[in-house]
Amino acid sequence: MSRNLGLILGALVAFASISPAAVAADLKAKTVVLVHGAFADGSSWQKVIPLLERAGLKVVAVQNPLESLESDVAFTKRAIRDAEEPIVLVGHSWGGVVVTEAGNDPKVKSLVYVAAYAPDAGQSLVDAASKYPDQESRKTFLKDEDGYLKISDEGISKYFAAGLSPEEQRVVAVVQGRFHVRATTAPVSHAAWRDKPSFMVVATEDQIIAPQMQRDQVKSAKAEMIEVPSGHVAMLSHPKEVAELIVEAAR
Template identity: 35%
Template sequence: MKTIKNIVLMHGAFADGSGWRGIYNILNNSGYNVTVVHNPLTSLEDGIQAINTALDKLDESAVLVGHSYGGAIITEAGNHPNVAALVYVAAFQPGDGETALQWIQTAPPAPENGILPPDEKGIIYYEKDKYHMGICADLSIEDADFMYASQGAFYAKGFVTPIKNAAWKSKPAYGVIATEDKSIPPEIQEAMYKRSKTIATYVKGSHAVYISQPELVADVIISASRID
């Protein structure tokens, strides 16, 4: 069995790369080479380019990990020749011609969900009063306040751009289903991962499960890194 030592992490909307710190520490201490990619959040294409830039620097294969909207980005970016496996963490996993928006509309939103309509600049924000319960109810209020303050501006364009070639059709895919998710309901995660035959693991946690349950999410990433 071969172990892939490169791990590339991509965060989603309403967050930034600092949320990966716990998982970074676990993987780094286990001997992995971890790259945390800054998601520009300006478009799907810009996100793909950011990942490709990171992957181009690697001389060996990598496991590509995406959270939330980052899942849509890794679905296309995963076609890079250096990507050996994909990991979706409470993430969107569209197919060819599909968008993240299509999938979020397949189930009614939870009452805690605070995603607002795009503003005049095409930017989507999350309602501040709902951020804690909607994104990260299993974190402290202090942590939620920091996440809200440090998030990037998410342009709606990325949410409605269709996937051209879904990498999960040809590469191994693993998934984490966050059972207490109020932003992407668990039933949507289940439907996407079942359709794609993704190897899914249920983890009790909020949409920010990668922050609240870093050990369990890291275990899934480590499993994806072990190739027969």
């Protein structure tokens, strides 16, 4: 179910004017577990983390190896195991596939997708994306002899981290993790969004995941949704809006 961004911004936490104690008293979730996407690491949440903590939430940013769906889910589930429940599980990009699988854990009470893939049961990332035209950005993905992918510096600045400053784009390029191609074809066993409340950030200027795909996933999951005029890394370009939707999920 879509929601006007202006209403959300008005109804949610005004971080600058409401005390953390007052915010925390209204929360049902205790912890937010953040799952980064491909070509990234936990630092991709650096602007969102302090906003969530100020709202009274505990935060864990997972550092996934990007080797396979199985290994990323295992790393994420260890973070879930050690975190205080109830948990809001958040995924960006490839991390959406991970939280779709790992989110079946009973400690997870809601899901947030930030410019992310949300495949259905039996679908892989490749399956979910197959009915949409290939993005021009795919031409900047480079595969080495061991099957690991990276994005060229040009691809980072032009597509992946579009909308960030040149300095921020450079950091994204430097810290990017190699992503093994095997992960893209691993199917999800059960889609957690079918059973749990879901919230989605649609990045309307995304050049990695088609915005139309993101909107179609909102309909499939019957998710609460906001749209932001952002490229792929919405949590870096629009951290306040992303944090506010996560806080709503925590309520």
